[in-house]
Amino acid sequence: MQGIFSLTGFFLIVLLFFMQWEVYVKNIIITFSVSSFILSGFLLYLGIVNEEHILLALSALTAAVRGFFIPYIMLYSLRKDTWRARESEPLMGTATSILISVLIVIFAYILYRSTLYGFIKVPEGSLPIALMLQGSFLMISRRNTFIQMVGYMVMENAIILFSGYIFPGLPFVIEAGVILDLIGIVMIFALLMRIRENTISSGTPDSYENIEELKG
Amino acid sequence: MTVYVLPIIISAAGALLSVVPVLYFEETVSVAASSLSLLASIWILFMPGFNGTFLFIDGLSKLMLVMISAVYLTAVVFSITYLKYIENPLFRKKIYFLLLNLFAFTMLLSVSVNNLGWIWVGIEATTVTSALLVAVENDETALEASWRYIIVVSIGLVISLLSVVLIYGASKNLLLSSLFLSHNPDNLRLLTLGVLMGIIGYGTKAGIFPMHTWLPDVHGKAPAPISAVFSAVLLPVALYAVERLMQIAPFLIIKNFTLILGILTVVTASILIGVQKRYKRMFAYSSMENMGMVLIGLSLGGYGFAGAVVLMISHAFAKSGVFFLSGNLLSRYKTTLTSGINDVVKQMPVTGYGLLFGSMSVTGLPPFGSFFGELMVIYALIKNYGIIIAGVVAVFLILAFISLNYHVGRMLFSESGNPALKKMEQGRTAIIMPVINIILSFGVVFFIPQIISILQR
Numbered sequence: 276m277q278g279i280f281s282l283t284g285f286f287l288i289v290l291l292f293f294m295q296w297e298v299y300v301k302n303i304i305i306t307f308s309v310s311s312f313i314l315s316g317f318l319l320y321l322g323i324v325n326e327e328h329i330l331l332a333l334s335a336l337t338a339a340v341r342g343f344f345i346p347y348i349m350l351y352s353l354r355k356d357t358w359r360a361r362e363s364e365p366l367m368g369t370a371t372s373i374l375i376s377v378l379i380v381i382f383a384y385i386l387y388r389s390t391l392y393g394f395i396k397v398p399e400g401s402l403p404i405a406l407m408l409q410g411s412f413l414m415i416s417r418r419n420t421f422i423q424m425v426g427y428m429v430m431e432n433a434i435i436l437f438s439g440y441i442f443p444g445l446p447f448v449i450e451a452g453v454i455l456d457l458i459g460i461v462m463i464f465a466l467l468m469r470i471r472e473n474t475i476s477s478g479t480p481d482s483y484e485n486i487e488e489l490k491g
Numbered sequence: 492m493t494v495y496v497l498p499i500i501i502s503a504a505g506a507l508l509s510v511v512p513v514l515y516f517e518e519t520v521s522v523a524a525s526s527l528s529l530l531a532s533i534w535i536l537f538m539p540g541f542n543g544t545f546l547f548i549d550g551l552s553k554l555m556l557v558m559i560s561a562v563y564l565t566a567v568v569f570s571i572t573y574l575k576y577i578e579n580p581l582f583r584k585k586i587y588f589l590l591l592n593l594f595a596f597t598m599l600l601s602v603s604v605n606n607l608g609w610i611w612v613g614i615e616a617t618t619v620t621s622a623l624l625v626a627v628e629n630d631e632t633a634l635e636a637s638w639r640y641i642i643v644v645s646i647g648l649v650i651s652l653l654s655v656v657l658i659y660g661a662s663k664n665l666l667l668s669s670l671f672l673s674h675n676p677d678n679l680r681l682l683t684l685g686v687l688m689g690i691i692g693y694g695t696k697a698g699i700f701p702m703h704t705w706l707p708d709v710h711g712k713a714p715a716p717i718s719a720v721f722s723a724v725l726l727p728v729a730l731y732a733v734e735r736l737m738q739i740a741p742f743l744i745i746k747n748f749t750l751i752l753g754i755l756t757v758v759t760a761s762i763l764i765g766v767q768k769r770y771k772r773m774f775a776y777s778s779m780e781n782m783g784m785v786l787i788g789l790s791l792g793g794y795g796f797a798g799a800v801v802l803m804i805s806h807a808f809a810k811s812g813v814f815f816l817s818g819n820l821l822s823r824y825k826t827t828l829t830s831g832i833n834d835v836v837k838q839m840p841v842t843g844y845g846l847l848f849g850s851m852s853v854t855g856l857p858p859f860g861s862f863f864g865e866l867m868v869i870y871a872l873i874k875n876y877g878i879i880i881a882g883v884v885a886v887f888l889i890l891a892f893i894s895l896n897y898h899v900g901r902m903l904f905s906e907s908g909n910p911a912l913k914k915m916e917q918g919r920t921a922i923i924m925p926v927i928n929i930i931l932s933f934g935v936v937f938f939i940p941q942i943i944s945i946l947q948r
Contacts, residue, residue, distance in 0.1 A: 390684070393680070394660075394680055394681040394684070395660070407653075411646065414642070420638065430649045431649060434652050434653055441660065442660040444659075445608075445655075449606075449612065449665070452608070452611075452615075453612070456612060456615040456616055459616070460622075460641060463619060463622045466623070467622070467623075470626070470629070470634060488711065488827060489639075489708045489711070491763075491767055491768060491772055
């Protein structure tokens with residue numbers, strides 16, 4: 276079990292590294308979908324081994340919503356917003372972002388060992404923490420709103436991984452509520468993107484330095 | 492249990508019925524739903540507390556239900572008039588009322604449920620239901636404000652979700668009523684860590700420093716009735732979650748952490764109020780300052796807790812009134828710049844004087860309820876931490892008071908230099924609702940003993 280968890284965490288981190296250096300938004304969304312299916316597979320395995328029906332249901336829900344439905348909605352929106360297909364001006368270069376990603380993994384390990392490990396006693400528990408921090412880094416290092424949304428969902432995936440393995444038994448209704456909320460947020464996100472495209476007529480749409488009303 | 496779910500069910504029904512394709516049906520049904528929701532909440536106020544599998548209704552929940560329902564009703568009524576002044580709305584009126592009713596539903600749900608996980612789901616759902624309402628004005632700034640809101644608040648709520656997981660890990664339970672009673676002594680540190688993370692996460696939604704960055708953008712750009720609901724009840728709903736976490740783990744480290752966050756929030760907001768050029772952003776920072784004071788009160792317990800609740804209720808009425816009035820100003824003067832507003836008392840006398848009293852109320856001037864709330868918090872602060880810390884907080888409260896009332900006074904009384912300007916007062920509904928709310932913020936004073944009694948029951 277421990278080995279499978281470590282392997283899942285490792286794959287998810289590698290996929291996140293790929294998202295970090297990728298500039299084509301479509302590829303990032305597809306990578307997120309793959310990472311969600313991997314997470315779903317892990318939950319399925321966990322559910323079978325522990326004979327927990329809740330984990331089986333959560334696995335199915337993760338695959339359906341995070342693996343398929345949400346990436347589908349995002350790709351559908353992206354097809355209409357052709358100018359969003361590529362992150363034209365990332366805030367930092369590929370080499371820098373990968374270096375920071377590696378440092379984040381090391382930092383997460385140190386952070387986990389010096390804080391949570393004392394209570395949880397699961398050696399590989401730093402993997403979800405690293406994933407969470409990486410997700411937040413993906414959000415702040417990119418201007419593209421689709422990639423920011425993916426970063427947010429990576430953070431949530433990390434928590435699902437964390438709770439699924441370390442604290443199994445979290446009431447299913449909570450997990451289902453989380454997923455329903457996520458669907459709502461993504462739908463609103465897609466709608467906002469749609470409207471933004473119609474509202475913004477010229478210039479670089481992901482740059483908002485000149486919005487006077489939001490200063491102060 | 493039937494009575495206790497009424498406000499939740501009524502608001503949900505109001506949301507569903509809002510989309511019925513009959514002319515003006517959405518307005519009628521929203522007014523009916525919000526009125527019935529308020530009546531049901533008042534009824535619950537006189538009922539004994541309730542502790543079931545799904546619901547947990549104590550004194551705090553009862554007061555929150557009344558506060559949310561009252562602001563919900565006034566916001567619905569005010570919206571009917573205000574929507575006419577939005578030139579290019581993002582969506583139809585039916586969708587607006589659907590979302591507004593759903594927004595109220597999620598808040599009412601959050602303060603009624605007996606499960607920490609469900610509180611999280613409810614508060615996260617407030618983001619889903621309110622994000623589009625922020626962007627009603629349908630311009631680039633509104634959309635950007637809405638986007639920032641979703642991103643910043645969602646990250647905060649991810650931290651709260653982690654907190655829920657950690658608390659579950661420590662207690663193997665998420666029922667509030669059980670968590671209040673017992674803790675596993677082996678996992679107290681994990682529980683403490685979970686609660687601290689929850690305070691940061693929900694603090695983001697409450698506009699607590701340093702996670703407050705979304706707050707002025709959203710309050711400044713959302714339409715007036717939505718800003719009113721955000722400021723008056725959404726921020727307190729997030730603080731309600733913080734209070735529940737503190738009740739679960741009433742440890743000194745958590746109280747101190749919350750106190751520090753509260754003080755930093757008051758200090759930051761008080762400084763930022765003075766440098767604002769736009770009046771809605773200024774009122775947003777004033778909300779942040781009040782939430783800081785509420786957080787300080789919650790961290791202190793006893794008189795501080797009672798003061799925090801009194802302040803929260805008085806602020807809810809006053810600030811919703813102030814935001815309604817700021818909507819009147821915007822619809823007439825067509826600017827959010829403070830420097831663009833002059834001579835309001837002559838041109839819009841009811842709005843002008845309403846704003847004057849509203850500003851006094853939100854900055855804690857006697858005899859408004861917020862003054863007594865702040866006084867109780869300061870008293871508890873002196874009692875627990877001595878005069879120096881209380882003095883620092885009081886200095887920044889005074890700074891906020893001077894800054895906000897200076898700007899408001901300048902807008903109300905400075906001469907426009909144009910004697911030909913005619914009276915610009917809004918229609919009756921647009922001035923009656925804010926005036927009622929500001930009067931209610933004063934009326935809270937007469938109910939302070941009852942509020943304390945309800946909290947103690």
